Amino acid sequence: MSKLYIAGIGPGSADYVIPAARTAVKSAKITIGSKRALDLFPEASEKIYLNVKDVQEKLEMAVDLVHEGTSVCVLSTGDPGFSGVLKPIKRIIKDKKLERSINLEVIPGISSLQLCAARLEIPWDESDLMTFHGRENSVEVMDILDNGRPTITLPSKSTADMAQFLLDNGVNPKRKVVICERLSYSNEEVVASTIEKVAQSNFTYMCVMVIY
Numbered sequence: 628m629s630k631l632y633i634a635g636i637g638p639g640s641a642d643y644v645i646p647a648a649r650t651a652v653k654s655a656k657i658t659i660g661s662k663r664a665l666d667l668f669p670e671a672s673e674k675i676y677l678n679v680k681d682v683q684e685k686l687e688m689a690v691d692l693v694h695e696g697t698s699v700c701v702l703s704t705g706d707p708g709f710s711g712v713l714k715p716i717k718r719i720i721k722d723k724k725l726e727r728s729i730n731l732e733v734i735p736g737i738s739s740l741q742l743c744a745a746r747l748e749i750p751w752d753e754s755d756l757m758t759f760h761g762r763e764n765s766v767e768v769m770d771i772l773d774n775g776r777p778t779i780t781l782p783s784k785s786t787a788d789m790a791q792f793l794l795d796n797g798v799n800p801k802r803k804v805v806i807c808e809r810l811s812y813s814n815e816e817v818v819a820s821t822i823e824k825v826a827q828s829n830f831t832y833m834c835v836m837v838i839y
């Protein structure tokens with residue numbers, strides 16, 4: 628029976644790709660992912676590239692291919708279950724009423740939040756994890772910001788935008804934050820700063836932001 632694998636690829640470096648993800652790619656006839664994800668899997672037999680503009684279309688294609696009898700592996704950065712492709716794929720399967728006929732297997736990956744917690748030596752069961760990825764920043768972060776635990780976040784648009792949002796909502800401009808940028812890559816940066824400085828900064832989109 629054909630299978631739909633959703634495999635986490637980790638934060639980006641090949642050192643953090645787990646063997647089970649490679650096994651899933653080898654088991655699938657087609658592997659779908661971004662260029663940075665597919666570059667990690669030279670063993671993939673047939674590759675389909677996706678980009679930010681055609682994610683939905685390519686995920687629907689993955690589900691249709693599996694329904695027609697072809698095994699497919701969809702690659703998701705970090706872990707598929709945290710702001711990854713698990714949620715949209717489950718929605719597509721539900722909308723197509725294919726819950727009973729798609730054989731799904733999710734292979735977890737090391738999330739950028741996990742690597743961030745490791746770098747900063749934060750036990751992440753003593754922190755709060757939040758994501759604004761794919762949506763607007765929201766005041767729900769204000770409810771947890773002063774509970775004494777670090778808040779580990781994936782920003783909405785950028786770290787500067789997120790910092791400005793916090794300033795606009797009355798957070799102390801001197802409050803400590805740490806930005807973890809391009810985790811696991813050779814040009815990784817871990818920068819301790821303040822909210823007011825980050826609001827004026829120019830980090831790339833590939834950042835996890837920790838608010839202390």
Ligand SMILES: C[S@@+](CC[C@H](N)C(=O)[O-])C[C@H]1O[C@@H](n2cnc3c(N)ncnc32)[C@H](O)[C@@H]1O
Binds near residue numbers: 739760
């Ligand atoms: C679509 S979300 C995917 C999150 C992913 N599922 C995870 O578990 O890490 C993409 C966001 O994750 C964060 N991210 C992914 N890889 C990263 C890395 N290597 N370093 C820092 N942040 C990263 C960035 O905030 C990026 O905008």
